[in-house]
Amino acid sequence: MPVKIPIPYAPYVKTSQLISISLKPIVENLQTTPTSLPTAEPSTSQWVRALTANDFPVINTTLYAVNYVALVYVAGRNTDTTARTVYWRMIRNGTSVATGSTSVSAGNYYTVNAAFHGVVVGDVIEVRLWASATTVNWDYDTFQIHPTRISTAEALNNPCYVDFKNVIVSPILLSGTPGAQTTGAYYPYHLDLISHNPNTPFTYDLLIPKAIYRLYRIHHGDVANLNTASVQTHASYRPYYIRHYVPILISLVIYKLW
């Protein structure tokens, strides 16, 4: 007579975690007198920043992994009566990250929306500009660092109930004549596959964060424009910028099987 062994319930440990993210305040610089752009690529960049720990968001808990994206906005105007071309280059630690050019109509403003993915403390990042005529200038800059692809050690590879409890729009730029070109959603992931992209607080009964995308990705600088820039032009908006929804309070209930 065979002995039947009862199948036990899958044993697990239930753990609760609350991830709180505090972005650093934006500092916008608007020059009183705009600076003309050179007509050849300069050897020194107009915008240079050596990133310090103070530039990075404060996160209340120890994360297993997080990537940081530095969003840099540099803007100016083509004051000419004819269209001109603005050239740009993004540089990280002396190496080109991306480059490009944009045609700017007569009298219009341009904004370089640059996104450096994977920055760390000590990185030196730069945005370099030049133009087809000195009648193109620049007079605005700011930056902010956002976290993306975060996970705690406990959450990675385990079933999680995830409540994106508080979601904000960031950055919100106020200097100059600002206009938001895009406000991108955030992108929660399950098994490294996208679920959907909400723009409000949202609850998921089950997400299993995996190694590549973890809990979520931000829009600008990760899902879109990863290590490149999007240059936006407008007749009156400067900066004309890409921003996104950022989860800043995430509640997790982790079911760790053993």
Place this chain on the structure above:
Amino acid sequence: MAEYSFILENFTENIDEFDRTVRKMIRNVKSWSYSYDTQTLIIEIEEAGERKVDELKKIVRQCL
């Protein structure tokens, strides 16, 4: 406005020359960008209708 993107393994450092050539060979280019990290070239063209990416890629290669 139409946006086209494709992978280009090797890209030039001579941006001004590339820009002049690409704007001469492809009409109505609004902007282009190249990420050395993802090796992706994105071209925005101000016109209605669609172009074949393969043909654009062939033209861009001639500009390098």
